[in-house]
Each structure stands twice: as C-alpha cells, then as structure tokens.
Amino acid sequence: MIGRLTGKVIAQEADGGIVLDVGGVGYELAAPLGTLGRSRADEAGRVTLWVHTHVREDALALFGFADEVERAAFRALIGVSNVGPKIAVAVLGALPAADLARAIARRDLSALTAISGIGKKIAERLLLELRDKLALVPSPPASPLGPGESGPRAAGEDEDRLRTALTGMGFRPAEADRVIATLGERVHAPLPELLREALALLAR
Numbered sequence: 001m002i003g004r005l006t007g008k009v010i011a012q013e014a015d016g017g018i019v020l021d022v023g024g025v026g027y028e029l030a031a032p033l034g035t036l037g038r039s040r041a042d043e044a045g046r047v048t049l050w051v052h053t054h055v056r057e058d059a060l061a062l063f064g065f066a067d068e069v070e071r072a073a074f075r076a077l078i079g080v081s082n083v084g085p086k087i088a089v090a091v092l093g094a095l096p097a098a099d100l101a102r103a104i105a106r107r108d109l110s111a112l113t114a115i116s117g118i119g120k121k122i123a124e125r126l127l128l129e130l131r132d133k134l135a136l137v138p139s140p141p142a143s144p145l146g147p148g149e150s151g152p153r154a155a156g157e158d159e160d161r162l163r164t165a166l167t168g169m170g171f172r173p174a175e176a177d178r179v180i181a182t183l184g185e186r187v188h189a190p191l192p193e194l195l196r197e198a199l200a201l202l203a204r
Helices: 068-078 085-094 097-106 109-113 120-129 157-168 173-188 191-202
Strands: 004-012 018-022 025-030 047-055 060-065
Touching: 004 025, 018 047, 025 060, 047 068, 060 068, 060 085, 068 085, 068 097, 085 097, 085 191, 097 109, 109 120, 157 173, 157 191, 173 191
Parallel strands: none
Antiparallel strands: 004 018, 004 047, 018 025, 047 060
16 A cells, blocks of 8 residues: 655646656556645655555555645545545545634535535535544634624635645646736635636636
C-alpha cells in the first residue's frame, strides 16, 4: 500500500487529477480541487502528497491529499453509507477538511447540499455519521463586538479560496486574479460553480 509520495507534478487535469513524477515513475492520483495549492513544495519544486490506496475487485486507484488531516477526512467520508471516493473528493474540493469539520459541527445542511452531487439525503447522512469523526480546528478569537452585533465576513476569503484552487491547478497567480476581477460579486458563489465559470473564462 502507498501512504505518501514526494515528487514533481508533471500534469494536472481540470477535475483535480494529478500525475506525480517520483524517481522517473509517473503516479496518477485523483485529488480534491485545490490540493496542490494547499500542499508545500520544497526548494526543488517537489510536493509531498498523503495517499489513500483504494482497492476494488476491478481497479486500484490512488487519491492524493495535502496533509494527513485531509486524508483522514476522506477516509471518514468514504466510511459513510453510500458515499464513494468520487463524492468524497467532490466534498473536499468544495470544503477542505477544516471547513468540512466546522460545517458538520454547525449542522450546516446548506453548505453540503451546495456541493455538486450532494443531495439532501446524503447531506443529512453526512451530518449524522460524521458528527464525532472529524477533528474540529479551533475558530479564531472572537472579535470585540457587542452583544447581538455581527462583523463582516473576512475580506478576501472567497477570493483567496478561488485563487488557491486555480493556482493549485497550474494557472499563474496573474491569471487567477484576472478571473477573480471578472467574476466580481459572483466570487461569493459556491466553489464548484466558481471553478466551472473560471475555467470557462480562462479557456477564452
């Protein structure tokens, strides 16, 4: 079983698929969108991906993740009834592990149903079965607002998520910034929708 790979990315597909060259051998991995943007590269440009080896009767597939936390979240997801690797990758592409854990803790059904391929029944099952299985990343310190007051959403949060996803797919930061400027207020839409629109703009 393969647990971790370090090498250079030689190809990446629009759906997040990656070919990683490790010592002259190209490993093909499926990965959530934005994985490379969340991964760290060394001085030689090599990235380390944590790997889940998925074995079926008719196939052997590798799934790559930026860290052990995301791989653990993937394994928790595929342990849920009727949730396979394809759905798990889609979930983590839209909600990285820390965001997913917070959504589960808040019982945020809408955050899950906004993901392509996730209907209400699957979303409810995720909320139920993952309730105690994901590590919750501590929230930032509370802001000094008075009772009943609510602060604005963190500036640039959605822009940063889209920029990370696009650069992780191999686009230059300048290209990502151009698309973000073109999308304007649309940048606050769910990430899967944004990526479809961004890729269409970049293909022009």
